[in-house]
Amino acid sequence: MVEGKQLIMLPGPTNVPDRVINAMTRPIINHRGPEFRELYDNLLEKLKYAFQTENDVFVLTSSGTGAVECAIGNIVSPGDKIAVPVNGVFSQRLKEKIEVFGGVPIEIPIEWGKAASPEQIAGAVAEQEVKAIAVVYNETSTGATMRGLDEVGKIAAEHDLLFIVDAISILGGDELPVDRWNIDICITGSQKCLACPPGLSMISVSDRAWEVIERTKSRTYYFNLLKIREFHERKETPFTPALPLWFALDEALSMLMEEGLEARIKRHERCARAFYGAIKELGLELFADERWLSNTVIAVKNPQGIADKDIRAIMREKYGVVIAGGMGKLKGAMFRIGNMGVVSEREVAATMSALRGALSELGYFK
Numbered sequence: 001m002v003e004g005k006q007l008i009m010l011p012g013p014t015n016v017p018d019r020v021i022n023a024m025t026r027p028i029i030n031h032r033g034p035e036f037r038e039l040y041d042n043l044l045e046k047l048k049y050a051f052q053t054e055n056d057v058f059v060l061t062s063s064g065t066g067a068v069e070c071a072i073g074n075i076v077s078p079g080d081k082i083a084v085p086v087n088g089v090f091s092q093r094l095k096e097k098i099e100v101f102g103g104v105p106i107e108i109p110i111e112w113g114k115a116a117s118p119e120q121i122a123g124a125v126a127e128q129e130v131k132a133i134a135v136v137y138n139e140t141s142t143g144a145t146m147r148g149l150d151e152v153g154k155i156a157a158e159h160d161l162l163f164i165v166d167a168i169s170i171l172g173g174d175e176l177p178v179d180r181w182n183i184d185i186c187i188t189g190s191q192k193c194l195a196c197p198p199g200l201s202m203i204s205v206s207d208r209a210w211e212v213i214e215r216t217k218s219r220t221y222y223f224n225l226l227k228i229r230e231f232h233e234r235k236e237t238p239f240t241p242a243l244p245l246w247f248a249l250d251e252a253l254s255m256l257m258e259e260g261l262e263a264r265i266k267r268h269e270r271c272a273r274a275f276y277g278a279i280k281e282l283g284l285e286l287f288a289d290e291r292w293l294s295n296t297v298i299a300v301k302n303p304q305g306i307a308d309k310d311i312r313a314i315m316r317e318k319y320g321v322v323i324a325g326g327m328g329k330l331k332g333a334m335f336r337i338g339n340m341g342v343v344s345e346r347e348v349a350a351t352m353s354a355l356r357g358a359l360s361e362l363g364y365f366k
């Protein structure tokens with residue numbers, strides 16, 4: 001067992017730089033006082049940069065699921081139809097959330113490992129009278145990224161529908177100009193490409209979305225966006241914010257701004273290419289279809305006769321490198337490497353070296 005820090009190559013949470021961890025040791029401030037208002041202003045400005053938006057952006061004290069629930073719970077009235085492509089665990093959960101709030105998901109079933117095309121979404125929208133299109137941009141359970149979101153944004157605008165995007169495992173790691181792509185509600189989490197600890201989620205809300213929210217009786221108390229907006233006017237949150245995490249997020253976003261969003265996206269692309277190249281060289285098979293390969297989640301099928309739990313155990317125990325297994329029906333069929341946050345060539349090399357070592361020990365190269 002290696003001593004010290006493990007290299008966390010999970011598809012979230014990810015490694016957190018010391019600067020961000022240290023930010024959490026700042027003394028606690030009054031969350032209804034001037035120091036918090038200053039933090040609130042600064043943090044939200046940085047978030048708008050990360051989201052590439054002029055829309056309102058809010059920070060919620062909850063993991064990513066809370067922000068998805070917030071989005072759905074504030075726009076869905078019973079009986080509302082929402083088009084939702086389902087191609088993995090997280091899009092399945094998105095569909096279930098629509099049902100929880102009395103909505104009717106118009107499911108676009110997609111083979112896992114692939115992603116919906118704008119044409120498939122246009123087809124679903126033409127057949128049914130839907131109120132919104134809700135998509136998972138990057139299906140973390142399969143390593144498939146939906147492409148053509150700009151086109152989907154146009155379809156949504158043409159039909160006067162809301163466009164909701166779960167970008168939890170991708171914002172900061174791939175293209176996502178929220179305003180240019182006409183995204184009404186965009187959601188992300190702190191623990192992925194922003195390289196912050198888990199525990200916060202962020203959500204952007206467009207003017208078009210506000211019109212719907214104002215007409216919808218919110219069915220959630222904690223995530224009531226009208227209440228959140230009311231407190232936002234005075235730079236506060238309705239309920240007690242997780243202050244140390246806010247300090248951390250502020251620092252993590254400063255690091256993002258120092259690097260530059262474009263440079264960060266390029267770095268993710270570069271490391272993803274290095275991962276995919278090295279994995280193919282080993283003769284391993286990727287789970288996702290080539291057309292939709294994710295830059296942030298590298299999903300690899302288990303080699304014949306070798307269990308991912310054994311690969312992962314050796315990587316963790318001998319090399320201190322932590323990767324994930326499959327989820328849902330893919331449990332036991334694959335392993336997933338997170339290519340997120342502070343990842344660089346160093347982490348790619350360390351992860352691949354650990355993977356090669358584990359495979360060798362398990363007889364893969366015989």
Ligand SMILES: Cc1ncc(COP(=O)(O)O)c(C=O)c1O
Binds near residue numbers: 011012065066
């Ligand atoms: C695409 C996607 N949606 C939703 C979630 C749920 O986020 P959380 O676990 O932070 O609640 C995740 C988490 O991995 C995710 O990757």
